[in-house]
Amino acid sequence: GYPDYVNSDVVTVNDVARKAWEAYTGQVIPHDSTWADGELVCWPENNAKDGNYAVPIPYPAPDITVATLDDASVRLRWGRAVESFTHAAGNLMQFNVYRSIHPIGPWKLLKELPLGSVNTELDLYEMIDDDIDFKVGDFAFYAVTSINDQNMESGKTNITRFQKNIGAVAEMDKVYVVPNPFVLNSGFSGTGTEDQIGFYGLPETCTIRIYSFAGQLIDVINHDVPTYSEPFYQVTLNHQVMAPGMYFFVISTPEGDETGGKFVIIK
Structure with missing residues (x-):
């Protein structure tokens, strides 16, 4: 939106520039100024470096x-x-x-x-x-x-x-897929989560491999964050949307631990 100094008395870009000048220098520029004749009226050496900052702005938001x-x-x-x-x-x-x-x-x-x-x-x-x-x-x-x-x-x-998440498990046991079966929509809240499937019960570092019912490798997910879950959005290695059906997953860790399971997509 427009800043506060753009009001009913300001109708052109030139008028906005005049208001900005007034806010910075504290000086009023009359509308019969020579700004339009090609002359530079704002000589830097004639004005304080920091200006007056006469603009009612709030404190910025923190990082x-x-x-x-x-x-x-x-x-x-x-x-x-x-x-x-x-x-x-x-x-x-x-x-x-x-x-x-x-x-x-x-x-x-x-x-x-x-x-x-x-x-x-x-x-x-x-x-x-x-x-x-x-x-x-x-x-x-x-x-x-x-x-x-x-x-x-x-x-x-x-x-x-x-x-929102939970810290990774210390030792991998059973891993759950949610929702399972996936039926039309994930049920997760928030934007962009309609196709989300989650793997839960993961250690900090592991690899998730997803296979079709025929044994074709669908995707490989490298999980390397200190959380116990990993989202998956039903997109294959070839950047294609997965078809409905039954899929298998295998999860392995660098220590040699391994587990697996299956999930179903219904659309």
């Missing part, structure tokens, strides 16, 4: 990290860099933590953290999302905004897509 904990809760952390932002309107007061199943919302407000409420030895802000309605294997989007004492809120410029 966030999102991670899964061993109990399947989700941890959000961010630093204190935005507290040092020097050209925002008002005074920074708090941070709002949001979650949504779609990147454009609607957004659910999870928590409000007052300024200075850092709660880790690393001097970071931290929020734990242990909502049981956000299920393991589902995707969601997180965002954290900054709020000042004039109730101005930053944009959600740090939107982060995240899949």
Whole structure:
């Protein structure tokens, strides 16, 4: 959208440029200015390097990290860099933590953290999302905004897509495929998950091989993350959508452990 200084008195790009000049220098440029005759009226040496920044902008959103904990809760952390932002309107007061199943919302407000409420030895802000309605294997989007004492809120410029998970198993045993059978739709929430199939019960490092009923190799998935699941979107090695039918999978680890099973796709 347009910035706040674009209002009913501003109707052309040139007028927008004039308003930007006024916001930066604090000087009013009359509409009979000589900007249009080819003369450069903004000589850098005649103006302060930093300007006045007379624009009512909120504090920026912080840079966030999102991670899964061993109990399947989700941890959000961010630093204190935005507290040092020097050209925002008002005074920074708090941070709002949001979650949504779609990147454009609607957004659910999870928590409000007052300024200075850092709660880790690393001097970071931290929020734990242990909502049981956000299920393991589902995707969601997180965002954290900054709020000042004039109730101005930053944009959600740090939107982060995240899949809720559990830490990898120490020793591979039985691995489960969910949903099984897959019937038309996965049932997972979030965007882009309609065709998702999940492998659950994985160690940190393993290789998943998927075969057709006739024994043809369909895909090879290298799992090398500290989580116990791996999503699969029914796309073959040749980038083709898998046909309905029965499929087999074999999972092996670098230590020589091996397990397998089967799953069914119905469309």
